[in-house]
Amino acid sequence: MSAAEAKARGLHDRGRVALTVGRSAEGIRLFGQALALLGWPDTREPTWRATAARVLISMAAAEVHLGRHEAGFRLLDEAEHAVAPEDRSALRSQRGLLCILTGRLDEALRYLDEAIPLYRMPRDAYDLAADLVNRAMLHSLAGRARLAQQDLVRCEAVAQKANLPLVVAKARLNRGYCETLLGDIPAALRTFDLAKPVFEADATGLLPVLAIDKARALAQAGLADEAASELDEAIRLLSRGRPTYELAEAVLTRAQVAVAQRDPVGARMWARRAERSFLRRGDESRAAIAVLTRLRADLDSRRRLRRIAERAAVLSARLLTLGLAGDAETAALLAARACIRLKDSVKARHHLAQPRSPHPPVETRLLRSLVQAELHGAEGCTTKVFDHARAGLAKLHDHRGRLGSLDLRTGASALGVELAAIGLDTAVRQGRLPVIFDWSERSRAQAFLMRPVRPALEPAESDAVAELRQLAMVVRTAELSGHPDDQARRRCVELERQIRARGWQTDAVGDQERVVSFGDIAAELRGGEELLVSFLPGTDPLCAVAVVNGSGRLVELGDLAMITETIARLQTDLDALCGRRLPTALSTVIESSIEHHLALLSVELVEPLRELLGDRDLVVVPTGPLASVPWGMLDELRGRPITVTPSASSWFRVRQRDTQGDLIDSEPLLVAGPDLEFARAEVNRISAMLPCSAVLTGADATVEATLAAMDNRRIAHFATHGHHEPGNVLFSRLDLADGPLMAFDIAGLERPPQHVVLSSCDTGRSVMRAGDEMLGFTAAFLYGGARTVVAGVARVPDESVVDLMAAYHRLVRLGATPAKALAEASMIAPLIPLVCFGSC
Structure with missing residues (x-):
């Protein structure tokens, strides 16, 4: 082999490496140098011509990757005339790739x-x-x-x-x-x-490609916002150089995620951009998928239904000819939905009858169930609406059953929101109370009916958690000193992301419990001492099913938008009143505003229930913003035992199991955290009343000691600073001597405390995901197996809570339920927003 040919082969190898790691332009430059050394196209030497053909085959892929597909196929045509017999497989494969x-x-x-x-x-x-x-x-x-x-x-x-x-x-x-x-x-x-x-x-250029595929997985798990974050970063990185196939793919996926985020404007923008990119590359298949994505966004915004129906039908046939059976099925279902909204059942059935994909993803299977339910709803066949909606939710339950992470389990409910909504809406129109109740339970907090997974931390994950705790203390110290440490804060965010992502990889165990029936709840409440009020998701005006003494009633309440705004204003006022000394005049104004908002909520949420309520205890199943209402502060409910629970099904399950008798260690655990002026006084007051208590204060109140002491307790009381993290609720935390105890940590407890009290800050706040899936510190305890959690839904003033907590524990010791004890103790300080969650 001559030196020129050897050098050309070396350049070819280097070019292939560049191509493999996503540097196509560099590959073309190296391939061009190799061809020049070989004297292409004028060379007559057979071995040189064979080498040149191999270079042309590789160069063709680089050209197509950069969007110059016609140039790529011309290079392959050139290679046909020089390729050696042993390289014909490579030529065929390269034509396949292009x-x-x-x-x-x-x-x-x-x-x-x-x-x-x-x-x-x-x-x-x-x-x-x-x-x-x-x-x-x-x-x-x-x-x-x-x-x-x-x-x-x-x-x-x-x-x-x-x-x-x-x-x-x-x-x-x-x-x-x-x-x-x-x-x-x-x-x-x-x-x-x-x-x-x-x-x-070895190939950093492929990291954005990895991010695209990861985003697709997260979107299928219902975590559309997290998928969007992955894609936004991938698009940022890919946009630094020339437009590539990977950038177009990222943009298309971003459009699909925007549809899942219910962002039709963004979805159309991303889809148009993707369509233009693919058309420039001659890729009709992905351009057609981009058009499909744009039509889905148009349907969500209910624009130009007839045009959508016609274009989706044509597109379905086109996608089928392109070999994209799954996307063709989606397009046909889209056409059917548009026809249903146009009240054209005949055409809708025609589109539904189009060929199905042999192995459709869960999103397509759920969409088919939804379209079938909508069609039967339009035709007035209520029974079949329920059948198809129930079948679709059963598919979603199977999908959720493969997920071990609470994060993914709660996120998956977003995939079934429309199915649950059509079932509930149909039930409300039908007016049969047991059916309405059944669908309200199918519409909320399904993750709480699944057996919790308690994965062991791997070494790398344990190291990340330890680093996060240490850095969280650095961040906290810097904040208190008035000199925030931005670098430490950024590292904390990165560690939280890593830990959370590792949790997503957890496999599921066990089965999901069934949703309880209206009959189950009515029988449980026979006797008339409690009223259960289950607020219905998605109704406006707000409606609720009220169950008492073996029977129930559908009750219409207030305007949902006004209630939501009032709750937000109330929380702002409660937070403003807490934690700092205010001028008397300002405190008076804020307190007056609080009373005004409480009175409004009483009128909207409680007065319609007055006849049923009487002097009964109250069990609240909230929806959306109602999870943040300080129920015991409302005018008509002060002094009344109230329990707030994620769902009637989870409340019923806890009531049915006796978890008190088999606890090994029944001594209460009392923990006082740092930097909270009255924490030690609060713990001392309670421990004097409960002399057998295990007490952790000062340097002894570490995360490790607290977790070890918490497992298998009947009662655990925390007088510690808490921080609700709405953007990353798994890392909501309690401050301890050596760092934060996080909601994430609760999943590792084999036997969480049955009765938890979080007396400071706002650790009772929750993020309510689609499907009324509750996430937060309180939810972590309940999901892990705690029976009752008492926590604040707004900031709790620690100087005012000491007497209240002492009274609370005295009443519990005398045999009162947590809800009754909190109701009576709260009369000492009526503006403290503590709520009893779970099941008493």
Whole structure:
């Protein structure tokens, strides 16, 4: 081999490496230098011509990657005249790849099916592995996820044997995408993590591609906002250079996530941008998917329904011819929904009858159930509405049952919001109270009916948690000194993100409990001592099912928008009154405002229930913002035992189980945190009343000691600063001597305390996700198995709560339920927003 040919081959190898890691422009430059050394196209030497053909094949891929697909196919045509017999498999495979990138999927599959059997020699390992990845991509796009997995498993084995770690990583990246299509989100996220270190070390240009696939998995788990964050960062990185295929793919995925976020304006903007990018590359398949995404956004905003129906029908046929059966099914369902809204049932049924994808993702299966329910609703067939909505939610329950993380379980409810809503709306119109109650329970807090998963922390995760605790103290100290540490704060955010992402990879265990019936609750309340009020999600004016003494009633309450605004104003006033000394005149104004808002809420939420309420205890099942109401402060409810619970089903389950008799250690645990002026006094008052208490104060009140002492307790009382983190509720926290005790930590307790009191700050605040899924510090205890949690839904003034807490524990010791004890003790300080959550 001559020196020129050797150098050309070296340039070719370097160019392929650049292409592999996403640097296409650099690859083209190196390929051009190689061709110049070989004297192409004028060379006549056979070996030089064969080498030039291999360079042309690689260069074609780089051209198409940069959007110049016509140039890419011309290069392949040139290579046809010079390619050696042993390289014809590479030429066929490259034509297959370029057809994938330009949306000619059936043609691509034919080329790859021809190329793959031709590989025989060990030196072919790289090309064989690449073709297997590409054919797997084709199967994935067509919804054939299991065939794709077979190719990827073979690819990984070939690449590992040939010592090609980057190819192994790319196979894993694609395998994660297949696992997403199959609905195994934890497995997909674990697989992505296996690929990531290799990309970080050797192919940073592929990290945005990894982010795109991870975003798809998060979106399928219902975490649309988190998916959007991943994509926004990927788009930022990809936008630094020339427009690429990966950038167009990221933009398209961002449009699809915007649809899930109920952001039609953003979805249309991203979809148009993606469509233009793919059309410039000649990729009709993905351009068609971008059009489908834009039509979905238009339907959500109820714009131009007839046009949507017509375009979606045409698009469905087009997508089917392009080999995209799953997207074709979605388009047909979209056309059917538009026709239903146009009151054209005949055409809607025609679209529903279009061919189905053999293995549709969960989103498509839920959409089909929703469209069928809507069609029967339009035709007045109530029974079939319930059948299809119930069947769709059953599919969602199966999907949720594969998720171990509370974060993912609560997020998954977003996928079924419309199904639950059509069931509930139909039940309300029908007017049968047991059915209304049944659908209200199917519409809320399904994650609380699942067995909690308590995963052991891996070493890397334990290290991240330890670093987070240490840095959280640094951040807190810096804030108190008036000199915030922005670097430490940014690192805390990054660590929280890492820990949270690791939690998403947890597999599920156990089954979901059934939703309880109206009959179950009516029988439980027979005797008339309690009134259960279940506020219905999504009704305006607000409605509630009230159940008492074996019977129930549907009650119409106040205007939801006004109630929501009043709750927000009330919380602002309560927070303003707490934690600082205010001028007397200002305090008077704020207190007057608080009383005004409480009076408004009493009128809107309580007065319509007065006849049923009488002197009974109250059980509240809230919806949305009502989870933040300080119920015991309302004029008509002061001094009345009140329990707030995520759902009637979770309340009933706790009532049915006796968890008190089998606790090993019944001594109360009392914990006083740092930097809270009256914490030690509060704990001392309670411990004097409960002489057998285990007390942790000062330097002894560490996270480790507290977690160890908390497990298997009957009562745990915390007089500590707390911080509700609405943007990342798993890291809401209580301040202890050596750092924060986080909501995240509660999942690790084998036997959480049965009765928890959080007497300071606003640790009773919750984030209510779609489907009334409650997240926060209080929710973490309840989800983990605590029976009752007493906490503040707004900031609690620690100087005023000492006497109240002493009275509370005295009453509990005398046998009062937590709700009754809190109601009586709160008369000492009526402006303290403590609420009893769970089941008393």
